[in-house]
Amino acid sequence: MGRLVRFSSPRAAEVVDFDEPSVENGEVRLETLFSGISAGTELTAYRGSNPYLSNEWDAARRLFVPGESTHAYPLDAWGYEEVGRVVEIGAGVDPDLEGALVWGTWGHRSSIVRPAQWVRERIMPEGLDPILGIFAKIGAIALNAVLDADIHVGETAVVFGAGVPGQIVAQLARLNGARVICVDLVRERRQLAETLGASLALDPTAVDVAERVRALTDNRGADVVIEMSGSYHALNEAIRTAAYSSRVVAAGFFQGPATAIRLGEEFHHNRVSVVGSQISGVAPALQHRWNELRMSTTALELARDGKLDLQSLITHTMPAENAPSAFEMLDTSPQAALQVVLDYRSRA
Structure with a gap:
């Protein structure tokens, strides 16, 4: 069993169990080390103000339209600032990926299964503190x-x-x-x-x-x-x-x-x-040269090279099980913190 952060209703967060999927051909399992809380986007989901909760996003026309909302409570593993380690590889995956440190977006959850190619494109720059992977997106x-x-x-x-x-x-x-x-x-x-x-x-x-x-x-x-x-x-x-x-x-x-x-x-x-x-x-x-993957990679490489200070932005690191209190703090006392990081290593 894994653990993830759930928004069960507006301003109600809890940490719950989830069934971890098996690793199939061409896939790997990532064990989360850290996840960062976005005090902007994530709080809109926590508070219930996110437009996806009151409208339907029509992706084909790129319009919010009346009707069924795109998302509804409970919201599981909301978030986009994660870093983890490859702990299991599936058939057909090069063994060199095992143990690799990887940044990406998979929400506040203790593990995730992802395609090996997706993971290979997001390996942490060598020499960079793993916790800084949360800043990629x-x-x-x-x-x-x-x-x-x-x-x-x-x-x-x-x-x-x-x-x-x-x-x-x-x-x-x-x-x-x-x-x-x-x-x-x-x-x-x-x-x-x-x-x-x-x-x-x-x-x-x-x-x-x-x-x-x-x-x-x-x-x-x-x-x-x-x-x-x-x-x-x-x-x-x-x-x-x-x-x-x-x-x-x-x-x-x-x-x-x-x-x-x-x-x-x-x-x-x-x-x-x-x-x-x-x-x-x-x-x-710029679309012929730039995409999100290049922008994330660039940010982390600038941090590795000492040109971008990300470490100074982290004000709080706490066990992932304390996520409910972290969201409450960011909601009620935003001036008390800047970047809050959830640490999953105590479950190892």
Whole structure:
């Protein structure tokens, strides 16, 4: 028997048993070492606000439509930040895979069976701490936003939201040659952003961000703004902060109807472009070279090479059996943690 995290109803998480499938030809079994909790996407499922729970996603037309919801409670093994070790191989699989460390997406569960080819493409970079494998997909999400931002050397990039994806975006934007300014409500997150290389971190309750950025840029405004918080108020401020005829990348997961978006003001008068960024696709001009697998691999290789600090983003590591309390903490006290990691090794 294995163990997985189940959302039985809104704001109710538990750890339950599940039957582990057998390993067939061409497959391997991965034993999970760590899984990371996404404090954005996963909390929408935990809280019950995720649009897949109230609408049907029509994949062919790429529309949410009324009808049966795509997902319903109980939700088993929700999550996308995992790393594990190959502990069993099926017939026809090269024995060199046994024992390999692998990153991927299989949710909060103690084990998973996956095709050997899928696993081979996701072997951890040699020399990288295994726990950092949990950042593969969130690293891809952040890198996708930076690719959509089209940042150039010498530009000023403002990042709204200094949670895990925002911290990674800020570091990647700096690697692209930008001066980076972070905006967040939480003091500790602002301090971390500056420690990791941001030129400045602003508290939006203490300063008018748009005015401060213009004061720092000869009244131009930000060359590009990346919104990672999923706050409509922050999106409106991101639009106010952007320079004339420049770009706002909206990569946060917004919930519910839009509020506080004043489209008749700076958006209209400054010809601001708002670009949606989501991991299901890459900018058309880059699709012949970039995909999610390359973005994830790139993020982990940058961490291995010391160019991207992911270790500093981990604030809590706890046994996987404590997952219910971890979700409760992230839901009720989001300022108390940044990246929470579940550790499955105690079951070994």
